[in-house]
Amino acid sequence: QQPVQSPQAVILREGEDAVINCSSSKALYSVHWYRQKHGEAPVFLMILLKGGEQKGHDKISASFNEKKQQSSLYLTASQLSYSGTYFCGTEMNTDKLIFGTGTRLQVFP
Amino acid sequence: GAVVSQHPSWVICKSGTSVKIECRSLDFQATTMFWYRQFPKQSLMLMATSNEGSKATYEQGVEKDKFLINHASLTLSTLTVTSAHPEDSSFYICSALRGPMVTEAFFGQGTRLTVV
Numbered sequence: 063q064q065p066v067q068s069p070q071a072v073i074l075r076e077g078e079d080a081v082i083n084c085s086s087s088k089a090l091y092s093v094h095w096y097r098q099k100h101g102e103a104p105v106f107l108m109i110l111l112k113g114g115e116q117k118g119h120d121k122i123s124a125s126f127n128e129k130k131q132q133s134s135l136y137l138t139a140s141q142l143s144y145s146g147t148y149f150c151g152t153e154m155n156t157d158k159l160i161f162g163t164g165t166r167l168q169v170f171p
Numbered sequence: 172g173a174v175v176s177q178h179p180s181w182v183i184c185k186s187g188t189s190v191k192i193e194c195r196s197l198d199f200q201a202t203t204m205f206w207y208r209q210f211p212k213q214s215l216m217l218m219a220t221s222n223e224g225s226k227a228t229y230e231q232g233v234e235k236d237k238f239l240i241n242h243a244s245l246t247l248s249t250l251t252v253t254s255a256h257p258e259d260s261s262f263y264i265c266s267a268l269r270g271p272m273v274t275e276a277f278f279g280q281g282t283r284l285t286v287v
Contacts, residue, residue, distance in 0.1 A: 064214070094276070103177075103264055103278035104215070149214060151276070159205060159266070159276050161215045 063088070065152050065162035074140050074169045082135040082165045084150030093133040094151035094159065095124055097144075104149060107135070137167070145169045173199045175267050177279025184255055184286055192250045192282045194265030200245035201267035205276070206238075209262040221248045255286040 065086045072080050084093060092111045096104035108117055110126035110133060117124060121138040137144055150162040174197040184190050194204055203222055207215040219240050220228045227240035239251040248267075252259055262283055266276040 101262075101281075101283070103281050106275050106277075109275060157203065157268075158217060158220055160217060161207075164214045166212075 064160060065090075065150055067148075067150060067162040067165045069165060070163070071166040072168070074144075074167065076142060076169055076171055077139050078169075080137045080140060080167060082137070082148050082150075082167075084133045084135070084152070084162050086131050086152055089130045090133075091130075091153045093124075093126055093130075094153075095133075095135050096149045096151060096161075097146045098149060099146045140167075140169045142169050142171065173197075173267075173269055173277045175201075175265065175277045175279045177265050177282055179282060180280055181283040182285070184284070186256055186286055187254055189251055189253045190255055190284060192252075192263055192265075192284075194248045194250070194267070194279050196246045196267045196269075196277070199267075199269045201248075201269065202245065203268045204242060204248040205266045205268075206240060206248075206250050207264045207266070209264060209281075215264060218250075252284065255284070257286045260284055260286045 065084050068083045094109045095107040098104040113128040113130045115126045123136045126133045145168050148165045151159045176195045176197055178193045182190055206218045208218050209215045217230050218233045221240050221242040223242045223245050229235045237253055242248040262281050264281040265279045
């Protein structure tokens with residue numbers, strides 16, 4: 063039941079955009095997005111609860127499709143600090159947070 | 172945001188010994204805490220859900236006799252890796268929920284366990 067993320071890895075130059083997808087075979091109660099730097103704990107980015115929801119802050123935003131089986135994270139005008147591994151975390155009304163397969167993002171100058 | 176403290180940050184132990192990892196919510200009461208394990212370049216895999224005052228719920232494939240979880244208070248959960256072996260070497264991370272619903276999960280700093 064682990065959500066599948068795509069792509070597995072992305073390499074960007076500063077200022078470029080990226081989209082990371084998170085897909086589940088079943089409808090989700092919510093989807094979280096986290097970024098993890100090597101050797102550190104994940105850092106919360108945002109949570110989406112409603113089908114069709116879109117939200118964001120600064121240059122990072124996310125969407126949750128109507129069927130609540132897919133979410134996308136949008137990174138625009140990427141910065142060096144965006145480098146890390148991005149995980150979606152999903153909950154299926156069980157109060158358990160299950161993480162996706164992860165997407166490694168590397169931003170170069 | 173809320174603070175979750177995990178201790179120790181890293182530990183090296185001999186094969187066959189036991190290691191205890193603590194997870195504390197410093198400024199809120201956590202009714203539920205989660206324990207994850209992460210191998211290099213892999214995702215965080217949920218090991219167990221820890222509820223205050225009750226037995227932990229383990230995920231399929233996780234040995235409950237090997238990974239002992241105790242959630243004795245609303246601010247403290249512990250994970251004890253018993254009779255550790257080199258294959259138990261991993262990054263262990265706890266997270267805590269502030270309320271009954273999953274909103275934002277707050278993570279500890281993680282513990283790097285190396286069994287030699």
